[in-house]
Amino acid sequence: MEVSTGSLWRNKSYIQLLVLVFFMHLATYLVIPVFPVLMQKVRMLSLSQVGLVLGAGSIASLAGSLLGGPLSDRFGRRLIIVWGAILQGVAMTGYHFSDSFLLFLLASSLNGLGAGLLAPTLKALIADRVTSAQRTAAFSWRGIAAHAAIIVAGLTITWLTSMNRQPFLISALVFGILAVFTLLRLPADRLLARPNERRRPLSEYRRIVSHRSYLFFSGIMLLVWALYGQFALVLPLRGEHVLHTATMIGLIWTINSSSVVLFQGLISRFVLQRINPYLSLTIGILFIGSGLTVLGWADHFFTLSGAGLLFILGEMLMMPVQDTLVVHFSRTELLGAYFGFSNFVAGIGTALGTSIGGTMVEKLGGVGSKGPWITYGLATLFLVAVLGLFALYAMPRHGKGTPVPDKPPTRLGNRAGAR
Structure with a gap:
């Protein structure tokens, strides 16, 4: 598209x-x-x-x-x-x-x-x-x-x-x-x-928890956010272990943010708008997991930065289509509730991921050991497989990623053609 x-x-x-x-x-x-x-x-x-x-x-x-x-x-x-x-x-x-x-x-x-x-x-x-x-x-x-x-x-x-x-x-x-x-x-x-939106009964919001395909998607995204949240946890630890100082770690975050500013528009135009969103999500997870995994073999600032760039490339492929898919699953009148639930899932997934990840890294010998990074690689392959199976289920129902054309939105925020 x-x-x-x-x-x-x-x-x-x-x-x-x-x-x-x-x-x-x-x-x-x-x-x-x-x-x-x-x-x-x-x-x-x-x-x-x-x-x-x-x-x-x-x-x-x-x-x-x-x-x-x-x-x-x-x-x-x-x-x-x-x-x-x-x-x-x-x-x-x-x-x-x-x-x-x-x-x-x-x-x-x-x-x-x-x-x-x-x-x-x-x-x-x-x-x-x-x-x-x-x-x-x-x-x-x-x-x-x-x-x-x-x-x-x-x-x-x-x-x-x-x-x-x-x-x-x-x-x-x-x-x-x-x-x-x-x-x-x-x-x-x-x-x-x-004006009658004010009187919408709160019981209608229970429909979200009976929306089967959206719940499947949310369950997978919970696992995705658990993996995504690991980077903020382990990059400072691995960086301090390798560099013996924390002063250069902030520069890696600056490089990542600069990469998004420079390349997100190009990736959106030449990749995200041309391939199925589920495929983009799957490739994004593969890059995120790869960035996490290769941190275990990064032994100086430039290789740490390279791992960060792999991770941020995955983020650029994943984040926009994740939000777009939330809109795809939602109903017009419940759009805010769907985004709220999605944000809730992200928070739970990140919290669980960092808690479990911290314990896992400690039990497997710390950031200087290869065990945690091999585990991240295996977790990435598992998650890519699960997301791939869900994509096979969801892609035909998504119209192969092509949205239904709709009228331009009004200034008051109405959306036409929503699912």
């Missing part, structure tokens, strides 16, 4: 959403890389308390994902995005002024809840504002905007830490700008388009 992305850049609403994606990731990644260190070294929390604070945020994020989808379907995407940004902004302010473990726990819970409301709702709004033929390209450019923000955030953190300054208030300001921009620039969506 060869689709021109030119019309995307004439879609004012979509451009505004890319601005929101940029600000959301900028505000988030101003804090994520240094948050555990600041809690432990500056606020003097113990390592176990740091873990509890991070865990509280993760649990609240899962709850926000389950709540945010149905709420955005009932009350409008714009309203939920505004509230999500406000909650995260308040949480960042709380981080800055907190001086006790309980206050950090409360702020982390607010931050997780806001993130759970914001991220899946923004994805659902992107799907609302573009046609079905444009969605893969739209989600690809979303990834580019996100990684551009991560690069800017990384440079900003370097500047702030060189002056011994904390990023929390700057992050809170960015979330405030995001909330104001959303309120003033985005048109109202669901409530103006269909």
Whole structure:
């Protein structure tokens, strides 16, 4: 399916959403890389308390994902995005002024809840504002905007830490700008388009758990996210083992993000829009697993960076089509709930994956042993086989990856031709 992305850049609403994606990731990644260190070294929390604070945020994020989808379907995407940004902004302010473990726990819970409301709702709004033929390209450019923000955030953190300054208030300001921009620039969506959406009974959302093919897909994606989450866990450990310092590891993340900014558009145009999405997903998992596996044989900075590039190539093949397939499975009036459930599955999969992965690496001799990396390779082959079998089942039902043409979306976010 060869689709021109030119019309995307004439879609004012979509451009505004890319601005929101940029600000959301900028505000988030101003804090994520240094948050555990600041809690432990500056606020003097113990390592176990740091873990509890991070865990509280993760649990609240899962709850926000389950709540945010149905709420955005009932009350409008714009309203939920505004509230999500406000909650995260308040949480960042709380981080800055907190001086006790309980206050950090409360702020982390607010931050997780806001993130759970914001991220899946923004994805659902992107799907609302573009046609079905444009969605893969739209989600690809979303990834580019996100990684551009991560690069800017990384440079900003370097500047702030060189002056011994904390990023929390700057992050809170960015979330405030995001909330104001959303309120003033985005048109109202669901409530103006269909006022009776407010009265949709919550029992209708139970249909998601009876949607068999979507549940199969979600189960496979849970395993995918478990594998995907390993990289953030093992790259710093392997990098420190090989380089004997952590200072160069951040540069690998910068290289990865720069690669997405430079190549995601080309991959979307010449690969994702030309092959079946299930095939793209399968190849993406193969590259992600390969990147993880070859880390065990990376013995200097350049080979570590090469493993990172293999991983990020898999991410560029997987992420856009994963979001597109969620739209494919969803019903128009429950789109936010489907994205919320997808975000919930991602959170559970990542949490399980990092927990199991940490234990597995420890039991098999640590990052200096070959055992963990061989296990990652075997897990990759298993997951590719499972996804391949599901693709054989799903591809004929997907129309071989070609979406049904539909009318251009309205400014109010209605979608025609949805499944």
